[in-house]
Amino acid sequence: xxxxxxxxxxxxxxxxxxxxxxxxxxxxxxxxxxxxxxxxxxxxxxxxxxxxxxxxxxxxxxxxxxxxxxxxxxxxxxxxxxxxxxxxxxxxxxxxxxxxxxxxxxxxxxxxxxxxxxxxxxxxx
Amino acid sequence: xxxxxxxxxxxxxxxxxxxxxxxxxxxxxxxxxxxxxxxxxxxxxxxxxxxxxxxxxxxxxxxxxxxxxxxxxxxxxxxxxxxxxxxxxxxxxxxxxxxxxxxxxxx
Numbered sequence: 001x002x003x004x005x006x007x008x009x010x011x012x013x014x015x016x017x018x019x020x021x022x023x024x025x026x027x028x029x030x031x032x033x034x035x036x037x038x039x040x041x042x043x044x045x046x047x048x049x050x051x052x053x054x055x056x057x058x059x060x061x062x063x064x065x066x067x068x069x070x071x072x073x074x075x076x077x078x079x080x081x082x083x084x085x086x087x088x089x090x091x092x093x094x095x096x097x098x099x100x101x102x103x104x105x106x107x108x109x110x111x112x113x114x115x116x117x118x119x120x121x122x123x124x125x
Numbered sequence: 126x127x128x129x130x131x132x133x134x135x136x137x138x139x140x141x142x143x144x145x146x147x148x149x150x151x152x153x154x155x156x157x158x159x160x161x162x163x164x165x166x167x168x169x170x171x172x173x174x175x176x177x178x179x180x181x182x183x184x185x186x187x188x189x190x191x192x193x194x195x196x197x198x199x200x201x202x203x204x205x206x207x208x209x210x211x212x213x214x215x216x217x218x219x220x221x222x223x224x225x226x227x228x229x230x231x232x
Contacts, residue, residue: 035221037169046161046169046212048221062219065126098168109175110216111159115168 002026002114004099009119012089020084020119022099029080030055033102035112036073036084038095047095051102052082067093089123096120127151127215129224137232142203146227148196148213157217160189160198163226164209172211173198203229 008020022034035051050063052073061073072085082099097119100112128151138144148158156176161169171180173189176196186201200207208231213224 037223039163045210045226046163046214046223048214048223051219051221064220100169103174105175109157110219110221111171111174111180112161112169112214113171113174113180115170117168 002101004101004114004116006097006099006116006119009097009121011122011124013125014089014091014123016089017085017087018089018121019086020097020099020121022082022084022116024080024082024101027101029075030077033057033104033110034073034075034082035100035102036082037098037100037112037115038093039098039118040092040095049084049097057104086121089121091123094121094123126220127154127218127222129213129215129222131211131213131224131227133227134225135228135230137230138203139232140203140205144200144203144229146198146211146229148191148198148224150194150196150215150217153193154215154217156192157215158189158191158196159214159216160187161212161214162207162209163212169212200229 003025005023012018033053036049052061070088074083099116101114103113130149132147158176160173163169177189210226210228212226
């Protein structure tokens with residue numbers, strides 16, 4: 001059974017840093033890209049944050065404009081963990097952060113097929 | 126970036142109703158469109174990928190159609206467990222974007 005478990009959320013002051021982890025099980029982690037998606041205040045929708053490709057596709061990363069230069073995604077395939085390093089946090093980064101597995105079809109098409117339950121990050125003084 | 130819009134933003138419906146949700150992309154995205162369902166306090170769930178392909182385990186009352194810029198998600202007979210928020214998401218660009226969502230609640 002595929003499982004994704006996020007951890008590391010909490011209360012942090014503006015300008016500080018926080019690192020989230022996504023621990024995976026039930027599949028060959030290294031074969032998949034991993035993405036982070038957030039949902040801000042209740043009533044707000046989903047916002048894609050960024051993703052990291054599998055090593056087979058270079059292990060490269062891409063980020064939404066709202067977090068580029070502040071957030072960094074990395075992975076440790078030996079531990080089946082994806083990380084989201086968040087620096088220079090702003091109050092508008094307050095959200096539930098989800099990690100998701102990215103399924104890549106044979107036609108080069110991504111979908112987010114499994115999701116964790118999320119971890120809450122609150123940025124406040 | 127590719128912008129996604131959804132309509133309506135919310136709708137009220139009854140059990141057994143046929144419901145159609147709409148998603149529009151700011152440029153052509155071929156069939157690179159996914160649909161997700163999210164219930165309060167829960168993680169999103171993939172329903173439809175590549176515009177019309179049903180994800181494994183998803184009931185057949187869900188269907189998707191469209192290509193280019195205009196897409197629809199149809200629930201043929203709304204069930205109590207279908208009351209949720211539905212999001213479309215484009216995968217044409219790897220700067221992925223979600224629509225703002227359509228909330229389906231009980232009439």
